[in-house]
Amino acid sequence: MTSPVVALRGVRKAFPTGTLALDGLDLSVNRGEFLSLVGPSGCGKSTALRLIAGLATPSAGAVVWGDDGGATRAPAPGDLGVVFQEPTLMPWATVAGNVRLPLRLTRRRSRLHGDEAEARVAAAIARVGLDGFAAAYPRELSGGMKMRAAIARALVTDPQLLLMDEPFAALDEITRFRLDNALSGLWQGLGTTVVFVTHSVFEAVYLSTRIVVMTPRPGRVAADVTIDAPFPRGETFRTSPEFASLCRTVGGALAEAMGEAFA
Numbered sequence: 335m336t337s338p339v340v341a342l343r344g345v346r347k348a349f350p351t352g353t354l355a356l357d358g359l360d361l362s363v364n365r366g367e368f369l370s371l372v373g374p375s376g377c378g379k380s381t382a383l384r385l386i387a388g389l390a391t392p393s394a395g396a397v398v399w400g401d402d403g404g405a406t407r408a409p410a411p412g413d414l415g416v417v418f419q420e421p422t423l424m425p426w427a428t429v430a431g432n433v434r435l436p437l438r439l440t441r442r443r444s445r446l447h448g449d450e451a452e453a454r455v456a457a458a459i460a461r462v463g464l465d466g467f468a469a470a471y472p473r474e475l476s477g478g479m480k481m482r483a484a485i486a487r488a489l490v491t492d493p494q495l496l497l498m499d500e501p502f503a504a505l506d507e508i509t510r511f512r513l514d515n516a517l518s519g520l521w522q523g524l525g526t527t528v529v530f531v532t533h534s535v536f537e538a539v540y541l542s543t544r545i546v547v548m549t550p551r552p553g554r555v556a557a558d559v560t561i562d563a564p565f566p567r568g569e570t571f572r573t574s575p576e577f578a579s580l581c582r583t584v585g586g587a588l589a590e591a592m593g594e595a596f597a
């Protein structure tokens with residue numbers, strides 16, 4: 335029996351410009367899963383993520399948290415981690431200073447003492463493979479390292495849900511593969527629920543336990559595909575016939591959603 339962390343129920347989102355981004359979107363995010371959203375450009379993937387993050391509100395329908403039978407209780411600060419395509423680090427602060435920020439914003443609630451907060455920051459930095467860079471400034475880091483710092487910052491509060499909007503899209507392919515591996519390892523180790531937006535069917539299949547394919551705008555669910563290949567999934571999986579077959583299934587569902595034939 336799966337238990338939802340959050341569900342979008344009959345969600346519609348219309349912007350004041352007249353754009354109808356989402357209409358009739360029903361999507362449950364189950365505890366512990368790695369869920370990817372794929373879909374044509376402009377179908378409302380980021381909008382769906384922003385609604386879950388509480389950065390926007392639905393025009394109709396509801397965002398329902400937990401098993402509370404329909405209450406729309408928003409999560410407490412620190413229960414959510416968000417990572418965008420741009421790492422958005424504070425340039426004047428070190429890696430440790432950037433990673434510490436969410437703890438400073440939520441410390442009163444979590445009553446973390448200074449030492450405990452520092453230990454959490456150090457652990458988060460180590461988790462993403464940035465040992466030795468705690469005192470470095472963002473300008474001293476590569477694009478991949480900046481993204482690792484952004485992930486450490488998102489994970490430092492041990493969120494129950496991690497939302498990621500095309501986090502690796504701007505990185506070169508080798509760095510992207512490395513970060514996919516690092517993220518997959520983190521997810522397996524932490525048991526956090528992840529919702530991940532990507533344009534890459536390959537990346538979605540490699541990382542996910544489930545992929546939701548969305549229709550063109552206004553977005554809703556076109557297909558829901560379970561990816562039940564075992565973890566860890568290294569290069570052996572990436573080059574396997576099973577991987578190729580799953581990519582064909584998801585690619586086919588995407589082409590169908592777009593009303594195209596998939597060769």
Ligand SMILES: Nc1ncnc2c1ncn2[C@@H]1O[C@H](COP(=O)(O)OP(=O)(O)OP(=O)(O)O)[C@@H](O)[C@H]1O
Nearest residue numbers: 349351353355374375376377378379380381382551
């Ligand atoms: N704040 C806004 N005001 C007006 N229109 C918006 C706003 N945010 C998004 N949109 C529009 O809503 C639609 C969905 O946008 P969204 O960014 O959610 O799509 P997406 O699937 O994430 O796109 P992409 O894959 O290209 O990143 C688009 O047509 C976009 O232009």
